[in-house]
Each structure stands twice: as C-alpha cells, then as structure tokens.
Amino acid sequence: MSGRRVLIGIGGGIAAYKVCEVISTLAKSGVEVRAILTDAACQFITPLTVATLSRHPAYTDEDFWQPHKRPLHIELGEWAEVFVIAPLTANTLGKLAYGLADNLLTNTVLASTCPVLLAPAMNTDMWEQLSVQRNWQQLLTDKRYHSVGPGAGLLACDRVGAGRMAEPAEILPTIASLLHAKGKRDLAGKRVLISAGGTREHLDPVRFIGNPSTGKMGLALAQAALHRGAGVTLVRAPAAWDVPLGVQAISVTSAKEMEQEMRSHFSNADVIIMSAAVADVKPAEYSAEKLPKRLLPTNLPLEPVPDIVAELATLKKPHQKLIGFAAQTGDIVTPALEKLHKKKLDAIVANPIDKPDSGFGSDNNQAIFLDKQGHKVEIEPCSKLQMAHYLFDFIISY
Structure with missing residues (x-):
C-alpha cells in the first residue's frame, strides 16, 4: 500500500x-x-x-x-x-x-x-x-x-x-x-465457493478437538472475490469476524456439516477454494451431556472425518476449478505437490505456519502457489487480502 x-x-x-x-x-x-x-x-x-x-x-x-x-x-x-x-x-x-x-x-x-x-x-x-x-x-x-x-x-x-x-x-x-x-470486475458472472475457519469435532457439548485457524484467510478470499465482481458463498466454521455485505454465509461447526454444505453448493460454483482447516479425526463417541471430569477417557478413541476436498474432486466438472490449501512446517512444497496430485486439485496454496507473522491467526501470510500444469509462483509476506488477490490472479492466468 x-x-x-x-x-x-x-x-x-x-x-x-x-x-x-x-x-x-x-x-x-x-x-x-x-x-x-x-x-x-x-x-x-x-x-x-x-x-x-x-x-x-x-x-x-x-x-x-x-x-x-x-x-x-x-x-x-x-x-x-x-x-x-x-x-x-x-x-x-x-x-x-x-x-x-x-x-x-x-x-x-x-x-x-x-x-x-x-x-x-x-x-x-x-x-x-x-x-x-x-x-x-x-x-x-x-x-x-x-x-x-x-x-x-x-x-x-x-x-x-x-x-x-x-x-x-x-x-x-x-x-x-x-x-x-484497478477497479476491474474480472470475476463478474462467476460463482466462488469458499470454506473458512477451523472445524470443531466435539467430545461433548463443551469439549472438542480443534485447531488455531481463525478463518481470516477465507474472509480475505471472500472479500477479494466480492470486490472483483463474483457472487460469493462462504461456508465458515466458528469465527469472530463479521461476514461482508453481499456474501452468502453459511455457518457450520464440524467437518461433517462443512462437507454437507460444500457438496450442496458445489454444482453452482465456478471456483471452489478449500481454505478451511478441517479436522483429520474426531472422537469415536459423542456424549450429548457434559462428561464429568472423572468420566473423561484417558485414552480417546478416534475415527477419521470425511476428506472434503478429495470428495469434491470426484464431483468436479471441466469448467470448475478446485483449489486446496496445505498449511505446513518445514518443507512446504513436497507435501503440497503430493496433495495436489493425490486429490486431483487444479491448484494448491502451500503456506508455512512456522514463519513469523504468517499462518493461523495472523493478518499476514506468505505462500507458494502450485498448479497441475507445473506453474509455481512464490508470494512474499503480505496481507491476507493481498494474498487472496494474488491467488485469484494466479487462477485467472492459468
């Protein structure tokens, strides 16, 4: 700026x-x-x-x-x-x-x-x-x-x-x-579907398995798409920010709920971006009442949750673009490329969560964009809104 x-x-x-x-x-x-x-x-x-x-x-x-x-x-x-x-x-x-x-x-x-x-x-x-x-x-x-x-x-x-x-x-x-x-509405006529935030997998009404995601990257993506003329649907896990005027927002809590909403709105979308930090596992059993401390399991049985982005890839039509996120520590490129090809994505955003002022909870981010054609663009630290615009530039360009 x-x-x-x-x-x-x-x-x-x-x-x-x-x-x-x-x-x-x-x-x-x-x-x-x-x-x-x-x-x-x-x-x-x-x-x-x-x-x-x-x-x-x-x-x-x-x-x-x-x-x-x-x-x-x-x-x-x-x-x-x-x-x-x-x-x-x-x-x-x-x-x-x-x-x-x-x-x-x-x-x-x-x-x-x-x-x-x-x-x-x-x-x-x-x-x-x-x-x-x-x-x-x-x-x-x-x-x-x-x-x-x-x-x-x-x-x-x-x-x-x-x-x-x-x-x-x-x-x-x-x-x-x-x-x-520069005032261009280069996403006009497009529908963009975005997931945001960190899902929560509850053990009981007050305890859950979660992660530190605040959904700020998803918010930035929704803002950028809206400002560039797109119709935006945002499926968001619990978050503390207000949804921008003009964005259709759907609130969810668990990975299962997010999967249902993403599948429900998938067919109407031209661009689908899975920026949410979705849980990998959930407690195998759920108690509808708060468990007394003495009854909490010392060994918590877990079971996998749906792999949302992989399931969406099986539904994808030729005109649709499906973009995933890979939050990583250390080497961010190798696991991101593996996820890109294994889950049949069009592109992926590899972003480090072990760098200062980057990743979960930060107002800023940095990343490497990769797509299935082999294009690679490295984005230096910037605001998450700027990152969102760079991603749409990348999506439009290739």
Whole structure:
C-alpha cells in the first residue's frame, strides 16, 4: 500500500466522523491521502482534523476558487488512483447521477478516470425514496462506480433501518481491492465457493478437538472475490469476524456439516477454494451431556472425518476449478505437490505456519502457489487480502 494514492471526498453528514479512521489508517500504512470536504462536510468535521490525519492540507470549495498552477480539480483527478466518497449524501448522489458539477468534489469526479468507491449514508426514509434509489441504480450502471453499504442499524436520528454508512473495516479492504485490481470486475458472472475457519469435532457439548485457524484467510478470499465482481458463498466454521455485505454465509461447526454444505453448493460454483482447516479425526463417541471430569477417557478413541476436498474432486466438472490449501512446517512444497496430485486439485496454496507473522491467526501470510500444469509462483509476506488477490490472479492466468 505504501505510495499508493487515494483521494477522499467527504460529504455533509454525521457519518463523516467515521472517515477520520479511514484516513488515519491509510496514512499510517504509507498511502498518500488527499481529501476534499464539501461546505456541508465542514459543519461536521474540520479541515484541520482531516489535514492532521492525512499529513496533507485538506481542500475545500474555498481552495477551488483560488488560483493554482493547474486547475485544482484537474490536478486532483489525475493524481488519484482511487476516489472514495464517504459519506455519499443524497444531494451528491443526485449530482453524480446526472453528471452535474457545482463544487470541488463533483468537478473532481468528472475530471478523474479512476475507480470511484461510494459509501452512502442517510436517514432510512431518505434512502428509500424512489428518486434516490433511481439515482443510485443509474449511477451503478457506470462501471467506474463501486459501492460499499449502506448497512442497517441504529442511525444518528434514532431510526433503525437501512442507510447506515459502512464501517471503516468494510471500506478499507474495498479500497485495497480497488487499488490491486484497478477497479476491474474480472470475476463478474462467476460463482466462488469458499470454506473458512477451523472445524470443531466435539467430545461433548463443551469439549472438542480443534485447531488455531481463525478463518481470516477465507474472509480475505471472500472479500477479494466480492470486490472483483463474483457472487460469493462462504461456508465458515466458528469465527469472530463479521461476514461482508453481499456474501452468502453459511455457518457450520464440524467437518461433517462443512462437507454437507460444500457438496450442496458445489454444482453452482465456478471456483471452489478449500481454505478451511478441517479436522483429520474426531472422537469415536459423542456424549450429548457434559462428561464429568472423572468420566473423561484417558485414552480417546478416534475415527477419521470425511476428506472434503478429495470428495469434491470426484464431483468436479471441466469448467470448475478446485483449489486446496496445505498449511505446513518445514518443507512446504513436497507435501503440497503430493496433495495436489493425490486429490486431483487444479491448484494448491502451500503456506508455512512456522514463519513469523504468517499462518493461523495472523493478518499476514506468505505462500507458494502450485498448479497441475507445473506453474509455481512464490508470494512474499503480505496481507491476507493481498494474498487472496494474488491467488485469484494466479487462477485467472492459468
């Protein structure tokens, strides 16, 4: 992200306070951030706040009408790699839908060619007005425009409903995806099925055999696929994160449940990625009631669980691509290649879990991609979202 260029347009709404976190996080990660505030936005947050967080002067309409070496809206429009408008108000939405430009923000939109990310925010009744929805749908027919939110919840007006601006945790990954893919929707029309997280094989209602997987890699894959235009179904074992808006999520606990859901949705998928850390064995017997400590077995009989990825491979049609993961220590390539060929996968991700800041629970990862044609791509340490994009690049390329 270091050195990338993001322009933030801030509209007049109470949700403008959320944009401060977006700007701060981007700046701390090395992104060059410039910001434009409308006159209405200045009623909610100050240019000084935005300038301090972005480490660069913030622009207002007053700056628009000052002399510059080149017109300010032209300069900013050409500079930006991604243009984010948050909060997007009903007023600005209407102007953009009809190509109107009467302030610095809207003039800069028309003077730019980069992807534009829209994060609407307004009262539920305002959002649901026929005219607003017409403008929204009309604007999204332009491939330049991408959206995040709005969500539903308690609004600042005390109304509970749709119109809540997306949280920074949703906006930031979308920005990163737009920077990587340059706004391309190269997975549009594709269905992507992803498994995520670590399954749990219960001995009784409170004890289970599990693993440290948090499902963050699966989440990143779902985000990347969604941002690139795919329809996404995510089968996830217990995880602490929220599912992105627009992703069909199915919660499971055990390997058997995951197998059932993956098989159920398999035929509709074009790309299937098994990133879940699925158990290899389970207790041979299950107690429906919590076992007293004195009755816990000293030797726990185990039995194997279904090999989900191997079973899916037997169902695979020629147009489908099935990708597996191999979390390994030490030599990661040899066992990954063995798994690739034995289980008849199209590709596999070999990732080390014994490297610093990599693997289970980490926000970052590193890997070697291998496919059945013999292609090999080594991915240096990066965020899991970046890794997800690299994997889709690999899948599309071969």
